[in-house]
Amino acid sequence: MDSSANLIERDSRTSFRVLARSGNARLGELVTRHGVLQTPLFMPVGTQATVKALTPDEVENTGARMVIMNTYHLWLRPGPEVVHKLGGLHGFSRWPHAIATDSGGFQAFSLASLGKITEDGFAFQSHLDGSKRLLSPEESMRIQGLLGSDIAMQLDVCANANSSYEELVLAMERTTRWAERCLASRDRQQALFGIIQGGTSWELRSRHAAELERLPFDGLALGGFSVGEPQDVMELLLERLVPRIDEARPRYLMGVGTPANIVHAIAQGVDMFDCVMPTRNARNGQAFTDSGRLVIKQSRFKDDPRPIEDTCDCPTCVLGFSRAYLRHLYMSREILSHRLLTLHNLHHYGRVIKRAREEIARGRFDTWASEQLALWRQPNL
């Protein structure tokens, strides 16, 4: 797993360089067609071309400079041709910074009915209108090209946590074949990341990482985590695997996770993250704080005049919306509840990732991370 092993020269739709290291953690610079981004970075999830409940300027104010949007959903509605005509996802959503898109494979398999995986791709019926569709590697590249994201993801096969060894091998091998088909049919203006599979097997993960490193991807992602495996299994695997992945390319841990998961993974050398947790949990009335998670519907907040967190600089806390008011909005199912909690949570994630970058730059990331993880992992959190 050495970058010198790359046999194929990569194009540079993106370029990446490591600016500083602290242990295995890296401070990096990712140049995209829509801005120069600092890594580690966290991407808020904007499934339907909107980070739910927020405007682009509010997302920007959380510190985020890249969001991830969903190929499956946008393919079915409004359709990639419509998005393309409106100027791609950037023009469509008015988000001016970088955008990544996933491949659509995960949703095609999990949301659609009668889904079936063959060597061609995912055959399924739309969950919206029942129409028959085939999401092949080539189709995923065509759609993502029309969507115009800065970073596209290869179509992959994500095995679940209960898969047998044989199933993991088949998923991994097909992912490699699809990786080659994606590279052959990609939009050459768009960066493309490969996705390392292999479940919880160290042998398969390391074998698959080596296979994908030989391909001219612009970055390498770790897929198939947070799919039901125990947390310590994920952590041990990341500790062994991440430091061995090609140093020259950005490493992206897909769909993970809590602030603690993210800090742990940064310590291993991961550069990019996305997760629905800050936004989805907000809509379920859960606020992240430095001293744990706060479940706003609890009756102890009924007449609590304090903001979610005294020390927080998010608009929700700064403008003085009380826990009592936020509880009332949540109990009344008011849209403003979703807005104010989503703002708070994305600011929390933004602060954690910014602090991580600062601690790497200072060369004391591991010390900070150990303290922070110990704090977060107290029983009350």
Next chain:
Amino acid sequence: MDSSANLIERDSRTSFRVLARSGNARLGELVTRHGVLQTPLFMPVGTQATVKALTPDEVENTGARMVIMNTYHLWLRPGPEVVHKLGGLHGFSRWPHAIATDSGGFQAFSLASLGKITEDGFAFQSHLDGSKRLLSPEESMRIQGLLGSDIAMQLDVCANANSSYEELVLAMERTTRWAERCLASRDRQQALFGIIQGGTSWELRSRHAAELERLPFDGLALGGFSVGEPQDVMELLLERLVPRIDEARPRYLMGVGTPANIVHAIAQGVDMFDCVMPTRNARNGQAFTDSGRLVIKQSRFKDDPRPIEDTCDCPTCVLGFSRAYLRHLYMSREILSHRLLTLHNLHHYGRVIKRAREEIARGRFDTWASEQLALWRQPNL
């Protein structure tokens, strides 16, 4: 109906004076505990202590300086004691300008189950938890006092459009008796408005107006409009009735209406309005424009790159969110759809009411209003 007929001296929780007239239309100044407001004014509706989907600063940016909140809903949840403890509705909701509250009677009768009107008040079971409640004039005053609104409304009996003459008389007479009970038990720091009933009968409306004018209310409201009667019936009645209501006090037409309804009523001398239409219609995908209403889900907008309205200065239009994107958000049931359309509609209402004030100041309101109403009443609108 002459202010000299007032036998009882009024307190001044609010004060009101007419600054200019144009025909029967009035430009006025309403001084409240939370600011000096220009009339005519439009109050966005914040039922649950939030104008649905917006933050207080966004509501303020539409030009609104008073909102109306709902006594019934806030009584049942979170309870007026909680709101009081958090600093009243101003501290609770962080809306810094004036607030009116309705009496709660309308919802107690229409939303609650097993509702029954007696001379005591509205006996009903909560639509939330089935608890038995009695909303009497005294209880409505107590609740509104705790909520701390600038302007409270008396508890009234609102007959529906199908009521017989006898039912209208009973509703009206009870409203007068409740008016006296409200005045006797009011929070003396709070302005209190009486509510003129009488359905579509000119005789009853004028009789009731005269009865309530004799009471020391800070303003007089017209209730029981837009409850199912034909629009021309409402208009004829307003044309006869409004100019005869005590000139010295603000006149408030409750729950009305479209921009055309509002301009017509201003021409008769109405000063204050509230209506759910701009906010509720927004959530149903309808945008008000100078050239009619736009139903965003229509397929003709599927790839329309234009903003809702080229000439509009609302954030939705200025930031360039296209009709195509707004349609996509609406079809995907995204919260951002509600936000962006609500912003647009309240800015539209804000512009209409501001223009009305300007035209009164210039002394040419009726000319402008006739042109505007003719435009709005074209068949395509």
